[in-house]
Amino acid sequence: MATSAASRVANLVLRVITVVLLLISLIVISTNSKVDEINEVKLKFQNVKAYRYMLSAIVIGTAYGLLQLAFTIHNLVSNGEGNLLFDFYGDKIVSYLLATGAAAGFGVTVDMKTLFESINYDFGNFYAKAYASSSLLLLAFLCTAVLSVLSSYALPKSL
Amino acid sequence: MATSAASRVANLVLRVITVVLLLISLIVISTNSKVDEINEVKLKFQNVKAYRYMLSAIVIGTAYGLLQLAFTIHNLVSNGEGNLLFDFYGDKIVSYLLATGAAAGFGVTVDMKTLFESINYDFGNFYAKAYASSSLLLLAFLCTAVLSVLSSYALPKSL
Numbered sequence: 001m002a003t004s005a006a007s008r009v010a011n012l013v014l015r016v017i018t019v020v021l022l023l024i025s026l027i028v029i030s031t032n033s034k035v036d037e038i039n040e041v042k043l044k045f046q047n048v049k050a051y052r053y054m055l056s057a058i059v060i061g062t063a064y065g066l067l068q069l070a071f072t073i074h075n076l077v078s079n080g081e082g083n084l085l086f087d088f089y090g091d092k093i094v095s096y097l098l099a100t101g102a103a104a105g106f107g108v109t110v111d112m113k114t115l116f117e118s119i120n121y122d123f124g125n126f127y128a129k130a131y132a133s134s135s136l137l138l139l140a141f142l143c144t145a146v147l148s149v150l151s152s153y154a155l156p157k158s159l
Numbered sequence: 160m161a162t163s164a165a166s167r168v169a170n171l172v173l174r175v176i177t178v179v180l181l182l183i184s185l186i187v188i189s190t191n192s193k194v195d196e197i198n199e200v201k202l203k204f205q206n207v208k209a210y211r212y213m214l215s216a217i218v219i220g221t222a223y224g225l226l227q228l229a230f231t232i233h234n235l236v237s238n239g240e241g242n243l244l245f246d247f248y249g250d251k252i253v254s255y256l257l258a259t260g261a262a263a264g265f266g267v268t269v270d271m272k273t274l275f276e277s278i279n280y281d282f283g284n285f286y287a288k289a290y291a292s293s294s295l296l297l298l299a300f301l302c303t304a305v306l307s308v309l310s311s312y313a314l315p316k317s318l
Binding site: 048049050053088092095096099100101102103104105106107108110111112114115119145148149152153155156 | 262
């Protein structure tokens with residue numbers, strides 16, 4: 001049985017949304033740096049190891065998303081099924097990667113903000129941008145989690 | 160087709176290991192507090208929001224693990240299948256919860272350590288204990304991720 005047209009379109013839409021969210025998240029986090037005027041200290045996203053992990057997760061997620069987008073369009077045109085096992089494991093692993101990236105981002109931002117404020121460092125909207133990037137990554141994770149449920153349901157066709 | 164005896168035993172073993180890992184992780188993180196002798200500041204795990212999230216993830220994961228352990232033993236004795244849809248969504252959601260808990264724990268620990276050391280605060284083995292707890296949580300996540308793959312493969316029997 002071929003996958004229904006509705007499910008194929010849902011798949012395509014979710015993959016497009018995921019890639020767009022990841023690209024915006026990538027731009028926001030990679031341009032995030034602020035100078036504390038009083039203490040003359042510059043805080044860049046590269047200084048925080050958790051943000052570097054987050055960036056890796058976003059880059060790998062984007063590469064995987066673009067690859068899957070190409071496959072999805074190819075399957076849509078050729079009316080094929082693609083590789084269901086690759087979809088199943090790919091979506092599962094990448095969704096864990098995006099979830100952990102977002103969690104590391106949120107986790108470090110909330111406590112770093114408290115800590116820096118307690119020693120009177122003011123990095124302005126550095127934290128707001130970090131939260132924005134983490135939130136976009138969280139949304140991209142949610143899309144991938146739904147895709148992972150869909151590819152789990154599609155798995156029996158490969159067995 | 161009933162699930163094979165080998166797969167049932169694998170399921171039971173993984174569930175037992177997950178609960179044991181989560182319980183040790185719970186004890187390690189919830190007893191973690193250290194006093195910095197020079198500045199006379201006490202750092203408790205409750206002061207760090209990311210650790211509180213981690214603790215919540217461990218507690219929910221343990222409750223779910225114990226429930227699933229009871230179901231698994233019941234299914235083993237009665238030779239039943241249990242609720243395959245509950246297993247599928249439960250394992251999926253709880254594995255994401257444990258993954259994000261571990262990521263938040265690692266993320267905050269690595270950067271908090273750097274930050275505290277740069278302002279000459281010494282909390283001794285506080286970070287080592289936080290890493291230990293996060294690592295145990297990561298292992299519990301890996302067990303749950305494998306369980307989630309198994310319950311995805313079992314899903315077709317419920318359709």
